[in-house]
Amino acid sequence: MTDYIGEKQNFNGENTLDECKFTREKSEAIIQEISKVVVGQDDFIEKLVICLLTGGHVLIEGVPGLAKTLTSKVMSKVVKAAFKRVQFTPDLMPADIIGTKVFDAKKVEFYLKKGPLFTNIFLADEINRTPPKTQAALLEAMEERSISIDGETHKLEEPFMVLATQNPIEYEGTYPLPEAQVDRFLMKLLIDHIPQSVENELLKKFNTGFDSKKIDEENINTVCTYEDIKKCRKEIEKVLVKDEIINYITSITNATRNSPDLIMGASPRASISLLLTSKTYAAMQGRGYVIPEDIKELALPVLRHRILLKPEAGIDGMNNDDVIKSILSKIEVPR
Numbered sequence: 001m002t003d004y005i006g007e008k009q010n011f012n013g014e015n016t017l018d019e020c021k022f023t024r025e026k027s028e029a030i031i032q033e034i035s036k037v038v039v040g041q042d043d044f045i046e047k048l049v050i051c052l053l054t055g056g057h058v059l060i061e062g063v064p065g066l067a068k069t070l071t072s073k074v075m076s077k078v079v080k081a082a083f084k085r086v087q088f089t090p091d092l093m094p095a096d097i098i099g100t101k102v103f104d105a106k107k108v109e110f111y112l113k114k115g116p117l118f119t120n121i122f123l124a125d126e127i128n129r130t131p132p133k134t135q136a137a138l139l140e141a142m143e144e145r146s147i148s149i150d151g152e153t154h155k156l157e158e159p160f161m162v163l164a165t166q167n168p169i170e171y172e173g174t175y176p177l178p179e180a181q182v183d184r185f186l187m188k189l190l191i192d193h194i195p196q197s198v199e200n201e202l203l204k205k206f207n208t209g210f211d212s213k214k215i216d217e218e219n220i221n222t223v224c225t226y227e228d229i230k231k232c233r234k235e236i237e238k239v240l241v242k243d244e245i246i247n248y249i250t251s252i253t254n255a256t257r258n259s260p261d262l263i264m265g266a267s268p269r270a271s272i273s274l275l276l277t278s279k280t281y282a283a284m285q286g287r288g289y290v291i292p293e294d295i296k297e298l299a300l301p302v303l304r305h306r307i308l309l310k311p312e313a314g315i316d317g318m319n320n321d322d323v324i325k326s327i328l329s330k331i332e333v334p335r
Contacts, residue, residue: 019286045071059164060165078220094137098117236279240288245291274302
């Protein structure tokens with residue numbers, strides 16, 4: 001079998017540096033523009049862009065104050081997408097998100113009052129603070145890209161992306177997301193505090209007049225449109241995935257199903273997600289083919305929310321990421 005011999009050559013030894021040139025340039029432009037405002041969260045931003053170009057949703061876990069909302073707002077401006085944010089609370093009802101039919105007394109007819117879910121980028125802030133009935137209102141939109149109200153189905157405009165956040169510290173009064181819904185998220189991203197040196201730079205920005213509440217006044221350029229995203233996705237579709245890579249992906253997900261540390265392993269949807277995101281990541285590097293390192297880079301965010309740890313493993317100090325890392329270290333890497 002041919003070796004993976006670097007980014008400038010494909011499996012036939014042909015030059016592939018420009019095979020995904022458009023995707024590479026667009027993704028770099030998006031990341032660079034977001035990074036003008038959001039500092040110190042480079043990996044988080046890159047993974048968000050991967051999900052955007054792949055067409056998936058993101059579950060974000062992190063304590064308050066780490067720029068989750070700010071990043072979402074800035075990304076929507078950079079890609080010229082409509083943005084809506086809803087604070088999820090215990091009294092939030094499904095109609096508050098999807099909308100409802102309202103009677104017009106003058107016209108003597110019902111009309112649709114659209115909810116905030118009719119947008120391009122929807123931020124569900126602290127999604128685990130609302131009851132399961134309201135959480136489930138997102139399911140059809142996430143999976144089918146449509147919303148059903150009173151028997152009528154309404155298609156959502158593309159691009160459509162749900163960004164859901166949850167606080168990993170405060171669990172009192174929360175409603176854990178059901179596994180079926182968690183599995184609909186393409187990635188689960190863990191966002192952490194930035195290093196002190198980077199935080200110093202952040203404070204200098206605020207000291208010179210930056211205000212995250214006045215983001216519309218910042219010099220943020222639109223560097224990508226939906227037409228550009230569609231063009232990127234066409235390039236991504238053509239990214240080559242060898243049978244050995246496919247077998248590498250399924251070997252990893254099958255290992256989670258047989259792990260003695262897990263109650264539940266990753267589903268076939270997880271394998272599909274790992275395949276699609278690895279193609280996007282390869283294209284963002286300007287490569288026309290996937291290599292094992294792409295799979296390793298994305299295994300944690302794609303799989304960590306799709307497996308269920310045994311209580312005894314948790315008592316021993318293990319977490320989901322530890323199990324995935326252990327599996328990756330044992331699976332033979334294709335050469």
